[in-house]
Amino acid sequence: xxxxxxxxxxxxxxxxxxxxxxxxxxxxxxxxxxxxxxxxxxxxxxxxxxxxxxxxxxxxxxxxxxxxxxxxxxxxxxxxxxxxxxxxxxxxx
Numbered sequence: 845x846x847x848x849x850x851x852x853x854x855x856x857x858x859x860x861x862x863x864x865x866x867x868x869x870x871x872x873x874x875x876x877x878x879x880x881x882x883x884x885x886x887x888x889x890x891x892x893x894x895x896x897x898x899x900x901x902x903x904x905x906x907x908x909x910x911x912x913x914x915x916x917x918x919x920x921x922x923x924x925x926x927x928x929x930x931x932x933x934x935x936x937x
């Protein structure tokens with residue numbers, strides 16, 4: 845999964861390949877255990893799919909579509925909520 849640090853400072857992240865220090869705005873592709881995924885998501889420091897959202901939705905494509913439609917959203921919006929936002933915005937357009 846793609847994980848991006850949205851915090852104002854560097855943050856540590858535990859993945860299946862070890863610990864990574866992500867600078868603000870830095871993004872990595874990594875796998876995490878379910879427990880670490882849930883813990884990291886709860887911090888609010890990272891833009892990442894919610895633990896229950898590993899359903900194949902393309903988060904980056906949804907973000908791009910939301911931008912095309914002029915839809916604002918919070919950086920931490922869940923992928924499912926982002927999908928709902930895009931679908932409702934597309935229906936209005």
